[in-house]
Amino acid sequence: MNVFILPKADGEFFLFANAPEIEETLPVRFNKIKKMFNEFEKKSAKKHPTSKTIQDLDKINEISVFYPSEFEDFKAREVYQNLIKEEIEKNQKLFYLNGALLPFSIILTVLPAPNFVFYYLIWKTVSHYKTQVSGNSVQNKMRVLFVADKNLDILKTEITKKVNLSRKYKIKEIGEELEIPNLDELYGAGLF
Numbered sequence: 001m002n003v004f005i006l007p008k009a010d011g012e013f014f015l016f017a018n019a020p021e022i023e024e025t026l027p028v029r030f031n032k033i034k035k036m037f038n039e040f041e042k043k044s045a046k047k048h049p050t051s052k053t054i055q056d057l058d059k060i061n062e063i064s065v066f067y068p069s070e071f072e073d074f075k076a077r078e079v080y081q082n083l084i085k086e087e088i089e090k091n092q093k094l095f096y097l098n099g100a101l102l103p104f105s106i107i108l109t110v111l112p113a114p115n116f117v118f119y120y121l122i123w124k125t126v127s128h129y130k131t132q133v134s135g136n137s138v139q140n141k142m143r144v145l146f147v148a149d150k151n152l153d154i155l156k157t158e159i160t161k162k163v164n165l166s167r168k169y170k171i172k173e174i175g176e177e178l179e180i181p182n183l184d185e186l187y188g189a190g191l192f
Contacts, residue, residue, distance in 0.1 A: 001060050003053060004149075004178065005067040005079055007156040015053045015083050017063075018180065049186070050087050051131045058134035062143040066178070068156055069148035076146050081139065088135035095128035151177050159187060 003017040057063060067076035098121050105118040155174045158167055168184050175183025 001057070001063045002179070003057065003063050003065045004152065004180065005065060005076065005083070007068065007152065007159060009159045011160075013079055013083065015050045015080070015087075016180070016186070017053045017056055050083060051091065051127075054084060054087055054138055055127075055130055055134045057138045057142065058130075060142075062145070064145045064147055066147050066149040066152065068152040069150050070153055070156075071148070073146055073148075076148075077144075080144070080146075084135050084139055088132055088139075091128040091131040091135070095125060095132060098125040098128060149178070 001017055003015055005013050006016050007013055065076065065080055067079070071079070102118070102121050102125065105115065105121050108115045108117055151174050155171065158170050158174070161167070168188060171187050172184040175181065180186075
């Protein structure tokens with residue numbers, strides 16, 4: 001699996017990987033629930049690509065990490081480890097916060113409507129826990145090959161330019177070369 005250390009406009013970085021294709025067979029009655037869950041996952045992945053990447057990495061044993069060629073190999077390793085460490089710490093805090101809010105959401109069960117707050121908090125608590133566990137696994141058990149890529153330098157140049165009328169087109173081209181579909185949409189979402 002290929003993982004990319006992608007630049008943000010502010011000089012920071014984030015991890016991104018295309019999700020591995022894993023087919024799950026569920027009984028027919030769960031298809032609607034699975035479809036709804038997949039929609040939540042897609043929206044969450046756009047907002048928090050590093051968390052989603054870490055969760056996906058836990059399912060495999062070896063990855064290639066592509067980084068801007070302006071980095072030295074040790075700098076890329078440091079950035080990679082720091083991104084994972086920061087994500088683990090952030091998700092640990094959110095895990096405890098969401099877990100602490102769960103008892104308060106139970107109060108809403110007296111209302112005749114479904115308790116969506118409770119379900120949302122459970123989903124987020126489990127998601128943060130999965131990211132923590134996956135992050136620890138990724139840090140300790142995985143074989144990682146680091147590869148410099150000049151396309152990531154070009155991407156960094158494109159996103160840091162103040163005025164660039166062809167930015168979206170150039171980012172889409174870079175995404176095609178890196179085999180990252182919809183890279184332009186990821187940067188076009190205004191998150192970076």
